[in-house]
Amino acid sequence: MDSLTRTLPASWYCSSPLYQLERRAVFMKAWYLLGPVTRFSVVGEKVGYEIAQVSLSVLRVSKDPRDIKVFNESTHQEITSYLTETGLLFSTISEEAPSFDEFYADLKPLINTVDFTKRPHRRSIKYEGRFNWKTMVDGYQECLHCQYTHPSFSVFYPPTFYSVFNHKNFSQHIADPKKPDDGLFLYFFPNCTLNVYGGGMSSFRVCPTEKPGITRMEFDYYHMETGEKFEEYFKFVRQVAMEDFELCEKAQENLERGIYAEGILNPDKETGVAFYQQRVLDLVCEQHDAETSRHDSHSPESGNDRNIVASQLVDPASSLFLSAKDFTYAMAPFAETPILSFYRHSPIEVSKEADLLDGWWTSDYLYSLERRAIFSKTWICITHRSRFTKPGDYISLELAGFPILIILGKDHVVRAFHNVCRHRAYTVTKKPHGSSLVLGCRYHGWSYDTKGSLVKAPQFDGIEGFNKSENGLFKIKTCTDRAGFVHINLDAGDYTHVPELEDLLGFANDHGIGPKNSWLLGWESVGAFNWKTVGASDRTGIGTEGPSAMGASIMEHIIFMFRRAPINLGSSKTLYLAPSTMLFAFPKANIWVSCTILPVSATQCTLKCDVFTMKTAIIEDADVEALKIFITTHIHALEQHFDELKDVRPTDEPSLLPYLKAHLKLERLAGREIFPGRKEEGRSESFCKAEKICKELDQLAAAGAGVTSGAGGLEW
Ligand code: FES
Known part of the structure; x- marks a missing residue:
């Protein structure tokens, strides 16, 4: 294990209970930049804010521009604020914050260099994004990405010289150390920024909502000029903001997928990220320890009511915390980390079969379990060798929320990888298909070859301990059978299980399908149905177990349609490959069609x-059109069948059920969700510590909430 600084675990970007702990540990104890006095230019007008679910209002009381008060909107009490000599207003959101001078011990000399009363407020905008607040701060706290994402910004501020200097609870960004007075770019821990350059100034707040994956961005723009000059400035800064927005949404998606766990930070160019993340980690751990010991000291020797205490954890206002001593421990797959496993007197019950069946067709919980228990462990016939012609040809797709890249190597071997950059989780390629021997991530320029090896990591060359060979794309088990079908299995474990091919190879043999076929065309369509509808034989919802000629009513209906309307293609032969691939051969027309169902949600x-x-x-x-019409008809048939099934509980045991139950059992033993696609070894010590806290909180919250899953849940 190298000694490079790692990011916070992905789980810290996705967990509600963890955010509630951050709220108590970080947000309630911090100061916030609300704006320069010019933001509050109208006497008697209130300007509203919401920071970490605390609503504030700022009131300009009199003509004196420094006569400004900040109120808590819920209590109507004035709360502690601070107006700097040069006109910047800061506020707390609770009495737990230290004094301004203590919090920002060395800030004043820096901000006193600018007169903030001279830039009138011109515009404010706010909107929500699908990312955690830290995902945005990660991006702000480094400019490694600027040359790849913000070419217009990089023209003025080349990343080569860009440096971040960290102070107590703030960071100063200097674009060119030779010109330290060229603009003022400040990050105020935990979530505010100030950017002064030219005649303009902007400030934004990265406001967490109660949902860890949703953040509200609030921007205020100031400028000495009005009209065209301001609009030109505004257009420029908005472009940069929207470029960052896209990066954050994409990275967050991948942080939530369950594959990427942590990244590496550049010790020279990502010091700002490391600095603020360490602050978050330290404060959260400190709070966790304090709450744990407080609970221990108040806890009676016996008769602890775990559910009551756990339910308080779900309440944002609660500061109680369960002691780890209330639990016994089991070893996680990353063996150095004992993780929470069983309650001593466990309220945990693996949900009963009946519970799972209740939500069989529409449950989000069940779909989430299927992602881990089925799509992460099963061989899936995903494409065919003839889809790729020359080395570098690739396709990308999403299988049950797992972004996957499949590419033909120079050695003419097809390989699959998770389409997630190892650096900070951005998507490596967003194109559905293309051809390139090297694929570059657009966030910070890491590039990978057709074997998934990291071949370029800008600004990482020569960094001690950084080894490109350890940072290639996450591999997915891939095999190409002798008929040319490409099968993938996301399970990252070491096992020798191979796909069952007998029926498939027989079908291929019967219809002349082989590796030297040619790909003609492809397209994607969307259908509003649960993926299991494809394998549903009747209203009982029993799925087929493996490759088979379908006897299922829905498939017979579909096959019948293909046969009945041969267009120019002649009649078709069909093979269904569990869990989600169908093959249609049209011998008369010498073509065949593969149709892979890629689940997007429980119902799509x-x-x-x-x-x-x-x-x-x-x-x-004409044949292409006819095929598309028939696939559309096929989708309509599945949608119709789903409509009939969706409120029906399967009456017999579906063949998938034992697999789901077996996975649930494993998760119960581990005390956490298990993503078989994720490699668990080689974790840093700080990752294990942080991950352990997050998992404890998630489990306690789930126990306190009394099952989060709705129909068919697992009671942790
Ligand atoms: S996320 Fe940084 S290079 Fe890909």
Whole structure:
């Protein structure tokens, strides 16, 4: 394990209970930049704020521009604020914050260099984004990404010289150390910024909502000029803001997928990120320890009511915390980290089969379990060798929320990888298909070859302890069978299980399907149905177990449609490959179609259709249209069938159920969700510590809430 600084665990970007602890540990004890006095130019007008679920209002009391008060909107009490000599207003949100001078011990000399009373307020905007507050602060606290994401910004501020200097609870960004007076760029821990340059000034707050994956961005813009000059400035800064917004949403998506766990920070260029993340980690751990010992000291020797205490944890106002002593421990797969496993007198029960069946067709909880128990462990026939012609040809897709990249190597081997950059979780390629021997991540320029090896990591060359060979894309088990079908299995464990191919190879043999076929075209369609509808035989909802010629009523209906309307293609032969692939062969037309159902949610799927030919046939436009119409008809049939099934509880045991139950059992033993696609070894010490806290909180909150899953849940 190298000694490089790592990011906070991905779980810290996704957990509600963890955010509530952050709120108590970080937000209630901090100061916030509300703006320069010019933001409060109208006497008697209130300007509203909401920071960490505390509503504030700022009131300009008299003509004296320094006569400003800040109130808590709930209590109507004035709260502690501070107006700097040069006109910047800061506020607390609770009495737990230290004094301004203690919090920002060395800030004054810096902000006293600018007269903030000279830039009138011009515009404010706010909107929500689908990312955690830290995902945005991560981006602000470094400029490694600027040359890749903000080319217009990089022209003025080349990242080569860009440096971040960390102080007590704030960071100063200096674009060119030779010109320290060229603008003032400040980050105020935990979530405010100030950016002064030219005649303009902007300030934004990264406001967490109660949902860890949703953040409200609030921007205030100031400028000496009005009209065209201001609009030009505004256009420029908005472009940069929207570029950051896209980065954050994409990275957050991947942080929530369960594959990426932590990243590496550049010790020279990402010191700002390391600095603020360490502050968050320290404060959260400190709060966690304090709450744990407070609970211990108040806890009776016996008769602890865990559920009551745990339920208080869900309440944002609560500061109680359960002691780790209330639990016994089991070893996690990353063995150095004991993680919470069983309650001593466990209220944890793996949900009963009946519970799972209640939500069989529509439960989000069940879909989430299927992602881990089925799609992360099963061989899936995902494409065909003839989809790729030359080295570097690739496709990307999302299988049950797992972003996947499949690419043909220079050695003519097809390989699959998680389409998630190892650095800070941005998506490596966003194109559905393309051709390139090197794929570059647009966030900070890490680039990977066709074997998934990291070949370029800008600004990381020569960094002691950084090893490119340890930072390639996460591999997905891939095999290409002798008929050319490409199978993937996301399970990252070491096992020798291989896909069952007998029926598939028989089908391929019967219809002349082989690796030397040619791909003709492909498209994707969306359908409003649960993925299991494809394998549903009837209203009992029993799914098929493996590759088979379908006897299922829905499939018979679909197959019938294909046969009944041969268009120019002749009748079709069909094979269903569990869990979600269908093959249609049209021998008369020398073509075949693979149709892979890619679940998007409990009630929505994408159908990825590819048409191949056994010969060098050219498909007529009319046939393409006819195929598309029939696939659309197919989707409508599935949607119709889903409508009939969705409120029906399966009457017999579906074949998937034992797999789901077995996975739940494993999770119960581990005391946490298990993502088989995630490699768990080689974690840093601080990762393990942080991850342990998060998992404890998640489990306690789930126990306190009494099952989060709705129909068919697992009671932790
Ligand atoms: S996330 Fe930084 S290079 Fe990909």
